[in-house]
Amino acid sequence: MRRWALALRLLLLLPFALPGASAWADTVKLGLVGSTTGPHSGFDLPANEGVRMAVAELNGKGGIKVGGKSYTFQLVEEDAQSKPDFAASAAQRVLQDDDVHVVFGILTSGPGMAAATAFQRAKVLYVGGFTLMDTLLGKPGAELMFRALDADAVVAKPFIQASLQALPIKSIAIVLPNEDVSHEIANLYKPLLESAGVKVVATEFFQPDTTDYAPVLRKFQNQGIDGMLIGTTDPQAEAIVRQSVELGNLPRVFLYRGGSSAPALKYAHDITGFTWQILTRDLQASDDPSLADWKRRYEAFTHKQVSSQTYWALTFYDAVFMVADAMQKVGSVTDVKAIAAQLKGPRYQGVRTVGFDRDGRALSDFDVGILRDGKVSVVRATVQ
Amino acid sequence: MLVDVTQTVVDGLMVGGLYTTVALGITLVFGITGILNFAQGQLVMLGAYVAYFAAANGLGFWAGLGLAMLAMGALGLALERTLFRHTLGDPMAGLTVSLGLIMVIENLSAAAFTPDSRTLDPPLPGSIHLGALTFPSQRLLVLALAVLLVTAFRLFLQRTRYGKAIRAMGQNRIGAALAGIRISDVTSAVFIAGSALAGAAGVLYASLFAISPYMGATPLMKGFILTALGGLGSVPGAIAAGFLLGLAETFGSRYLSASFRDGYGFMVLIVTLLFFPNGLWGRRGKVRV
Numbered sequence: 001m002r003r004w005a006l007a008l009r010l011l012l013l014l015p016f017a018l019p020g021a022s023a024w025a026d027t028v029k030l031g032l033v034g035s036t037t038g039p040h041s042g043f044d045l046p047a048n049e050g051v052r053m054a055v056a057e058l059n060g061k062g063g064i065k066v067g068g069k070s071y072t073f074q075l076v077e078e079d080a081q082s083k084p085d086f087a088a089s090a091a092q093r094v095l096q097d098d099d100v101h102v103v104f105g106i107l108t109s110g111p112g113m114a115a116a117t118a119f120q121r122a123k124v125l126y127v128g129g130f131t132l133m134d135t136l137l138g139k140p141g142a143e144l145m146f147r148a149l150d151a152d153a154v155v156a157k158p159f160i161q162a163s164l165q166a167l168p169i170k171s172i173a174i175v176l177p178n179e180d181v182s183h184e185i186a187n188l189y190k191p192l193l194e195s196a197g198v199k200v201v202a203t204e205f206f207q208p209d210t211t212d213y214a215p216v217l218r219k220f221q222n223q224g225i226d227g228m229l230i231g232t233t234d235p236q237a238e239a240i241v242r243q244s245v246e247l248g249n250l251p252r253v254f255l256y257r258g259g260s261s262a263p264a265l266k267y268a269h270d271i272t273g274f275t276w277q278i279l280t281r282d283l284q285a286s287d288d289p290s291l292a293d294w295k296r297r298y299e300a301f302t303h304k305q306v307s308s309q310t311y312w313a314l315t316f317y318d319a320v321f322m323v324a325d326a327m328q329k330v331g332s333v334t335d336v337k338a339i340a341a342q343l344k345g346p347r348y349q350g351v352r353t354v355g356f357d358r359d360g361r362a363l364s365d366f367d368v369g370i371l372r373d374g375k376v377s378v379v380r381a382t383v384q
Numbered sequence: 385m386l387v388d389v390t391q392t393v394v395d396g397l398m399v400g401g402l403y404t405t406v407a408l409g410i411t412l413v414f415g416i417t418g419i420l421n422f423a424q425g426q427l428v429m430l431g432a433y434v435a436y437f438a439a440a441n442g443l444g445f446w447a448g449l450g451l452a453m454l455a456m457g458a459l460g461l462a463l464e465r466t467l468f469r470h471t472l473g474d475p476m477a478g479l480t481v482s483l484g485l486i487m488v489i490e491n492l493s494a495a496a497f498t499p500d501s502r503t504l505d506p507p508l509p510g511s512i513h514l515g516a517l518t519f520p521s522q523r524l525l526v527l528a529l530a531v532l533l534v535t536a537f538r539l540f541l542q543r544t545r546y547g548k549a550i551r552a553m554g555q556n557r558i559g560a561a562l563a564g565i566r567i568s569d570v571t572s573a574v575f576i577a578g579s580a581l582a583g584a585a586g587v588l589y590a591s592l593f594a595i596s597p598y599m600g601a602t603p604l605m606k607g608f609i610l611t612a613l614g615g616l617g618s619v620p621g622a623i624a625a626g627f628l629l630g631l632a633e634t635f636g637s638r639y640l641s642a643s644f645r646d647g648y649g650f651m652v653l654i655v656t657l658l659f660f661p662n663g664l665w666g667r668r669g670k671v672r673v
Contacts, residue, residue: 037491039598042499178643206642209602211593214395214523215637218388235501235594242503246520248511266503309500 027074028064028333030055030320031094031103031124033115038082043107043312047129050313051075051104053301054320064324067331073324076100080111087111091118101336102323104316106130107149109181116145125336127323129315131181138359144340146360148319149279150383152188152257155366158381159277160192162368163255166379167273169226171199173251175216175240176231178205185257189229201225210236213243217250227253234308238263245270261285261369261376262308268374278367278378280314280352285369285376294351318350387516392638393631398523400630401530405585406603407610407622408537409578415554415617416574419468419478423485425604427579430489431456431586432595433497436504445507445591449529452583460579464572472571486600493597501594526588533584534623537577541619546573554617606649613653615666624664628652 032051034044055073058064063072076097078090087106094100095118102125106112112130119126120136125144133147172193176182182205190200201223206216217240220228228251230240237256241263244250252272256263261284264274281291283306295306298313326342327333340360347355347363355363368379406428413421431452438448463485471478506522541547549570552560561567585603589595610629614621629649636648656664 037494039499039596041494042501042596045499204642206637207645210642210645211589211602212395212399212634215392215634216642218391218395218638235596238501238503239594243520246509246511246522248518266505307500 026069026071027099028071028327029074029076029097029099029101030323031097031100032075032077032105033080033087033090033094033103034077034105035080035082035087035108035111037079040080040082040108040111042309044080044105046309046312047107047315048077048105049298049302050315050317051320053298053313054317056301057297058320058324064328066327066333071327071333073320080106080115082108082111084110084114088114088118091115095119095122095124101125101334102339103127104319107312107315109133120145123336125323125340127316127319134361137361142360144336144360146319146340146343146356147362148315148354150362150364150366152185154361154363154383155277155279155381156188156192158366158383159257159275159368160189160196160255162370162379162381163275164196164198166275166370166372167227167253167255169198169253171201171225172227172229172255173201173220173223173225174203174229175213175220176203176205176229176257177208177210177236179208179232182232185231189257193229198227211239213240214247217244217247220251221247221249225251227251227255229255229257231257234258234260234262238266241267241271241274259311260308261371264371265376268371272372274371276369277381278311278369279364280311280366282367282369282378283310283314284308286367286378288380291351314351318348318352318354321350322348322354388638390517391519392634394519394527395523395638396631396634397627398527398530398630399634400627401527401534402585402588403603403606403610403629404534404623404626405530405581405588406607407614407626408534408619409581409585410607411611411614411617411619411622412550412574413578414611415619416550416557417468417472417478417571418475419471419482420475420608420611421468421578422479422482422604423463423489424482424578424582424607425600425602426486426489426493427456427459427582427600428586428589428603429493429595429597429600430459431583432504432590432599433493433586434583435587435590436502436595439504445504445587448504449584449587452587453580454583456583456586457576457580460575460582461572463579464575468575469568469571490597490600497597499597501596503594504590506591522591526592529584529588533581537581538619538623540577546570550574605646609649609653613656613663615660615663618663618665621663621665628664 034048035041059072063070076094078093080087080090103119104127106115107129109130109132112128113132120141127146127148129149134151136142174186186203193200204216230237237258245267254274256276259278326339330338330342344356344358347353353365357363363383365382368381370377410424434452434455435448438451467481471481508521508525510521512519512521549565553570610622610625614625632648632652633645637645
């Protein structure tokens with residue numbers, strides 16, 4: 001009997017005697033919720049890759065030291081499936097693990113709002129990226145929420161300035177999908193464009209799943225309009241650019257409230273100009289040497305080539321390091337209030353320059369891409 | 385104004401032609417088997433990808449169209465033999481199988497092709513100018529191909545032995561069997577034809593719009609509206625309804641609000657069903673092909 005008891009004790013102690021046992025014992029669990037399936041997966045798959053890559057790099061350096069103890073990171077991942085109800089369930093499944101105090105993920109507003117509500121209720125620190133998150137931030141109960149991408153209100157003015165400097169236009173039409181976000185975008189951009197001397201001739205909203213834009217675009221034919229402010233996804237923008245070229249007698253300058261050159265590259269010689277805003281970094285056109293090393297590491301980690309959508313992988317990448325840094329500075333991996341306060345401190349200089357205001361809104365520099373006369377260039381826009 | 389209206393009519397007919405090509409497959413399968421095949425939209429999507437990869441490998445648009453029709457016809461046959469054959473006589477089971485197929489095909493496609501959207505270079509770029517009228521060449525080609533497919537399909541049903549057998553089965557399945565028609569062969573032919581049409585519709589879609597693994601939902605929804613609008617199981621009804629829906633959506637979006645695009649189609653559907661409860665070509669208690 002005594003021998004059995006001894007054997008049991010030894011068995012229980014075995015994990016602590018094994019190499020790397022301290023890492024096994026001292027793990028910080030980070031939640032990661034994103035739509036890895038469904039129509040929104042084009043955004044969240046690369047965003048999740050960025051989080052995994054950051055965690056792998058942190059662990060590769062031995063993790064962090066907090067209060068004399070070493071910690072490595074472990075991800076608890078769930079699929080939001082591009083649907084609000086599934087996102088809420090995914091959030092709940094992550095929250096069932098009591099060791100999860102920090103959650104990253106979700107770039108689209110439908111699933112994002114559903115999951116954010118669960119995170120808010122559970123009082124975990126949540127770093128998200130979706131646009132409608134701006135309507136939550138700054139309100140009571142949202143003190144532990146952070147949006148890792150700049151709000152339109154932050155980006156719009158420098159984007160318009162850079163765009164108009166490259167592509168002077170006098171009149172413009174705003175063409176956006178009929179969504180809450182688009183109405184906010186139109187309300188924000190219209191006065192900014194007018195104050196920059198550009199007449200906003202028309203604002204047209206189309207059904208979000210529209211594929212044939214001919215009836216919308218024909219409204220602007222032969223109206224003497226110089227440009228169009230379009231959005232909000234690459235497929236929508238590409239369809240509008242392509243169909244504008246095909247229909248003829250339409251503006252050939254496009255200001256794209258979206259993040260890649262992909263919608264315009266094919267038509268570079270058929271249009272006058274195209275500008276876009278990359279809320280992280282332009283990984284394809286930028287000649288910034290500091291990005292080259294990150295791209296190399298990304299390709300080694302994911303075994304994928306950098307594509308027009310890879311910039312989403314930088315959404316949370318630096319934020320993971322910021323959270324790790326904040327945990328070390330406050331001396332706790334669970335005191336989310338202190339970690340949140342630390343995140344609202346000075347800007348973090350990573351692959352991006354990331355900072356958060358007191359409401360948790362990102363104040364990060366971003367890239368403005370410009371396609372003019374068939375040539376692509378990138379301007380870095382500084383956000384104060 | 386007349387120029388604008390004419391251009392809008394052509395836009396509407398082009399969209400209507402696309403819708404009709406999808407709806408024909410749905411209405412044919414329903415008319416013969418009683419199964420509402422929700423996976424038809426996924427066959428449209430797969431057809432689009434076949435054309436995309438054919439073009440990417442240098443085979444060109446026309447080979448892509450042929451390959452997509454062949455591949456989707458073969459897939460339709462495989463689905464009929466392995467799945468839908470076992471649900472004949474139980475429309476609810478057929479419906480459930482087709483709903484399951486949506487999930488399987490969509491997620492497998494997303495895994496295989498990535499969720500990123502892609503575009504196919506149109507075989508006819510540029511525009512055609514007729515006086516003050518400007519028509520994108522590819523749109524005219526799509527309209528012509530849609531009309532050609534619909535006409536060929538109609539002739540197939542009207543003039544060929546298989547077509548007559550299909551129509552006979554649509555009128556009375558048991559009667560057709562008693563008259564010596566091989567029910568199982570004709571059912572397979574219906575799935576092959578319906579799926580090949582879906583593949584062709586996918587290629588036409590891909591030549592105009594972006595393709596993604598999740599693109600099947602919209603054509604599918606339109607297809608079902610048309611099936612109800614034209615009269616369940618009615619091929620002439622589906623054709624008329626397709627062009628009517630395309631025109632309603634395009635005119636509504638052009639001269640009213642574009643944010644209510646689908647609403648115009650549903651308004652047409654509701655008004656039609658108020659006056660024609662069995663659809664435009666529907667017959668009480670019967671289906672027609």
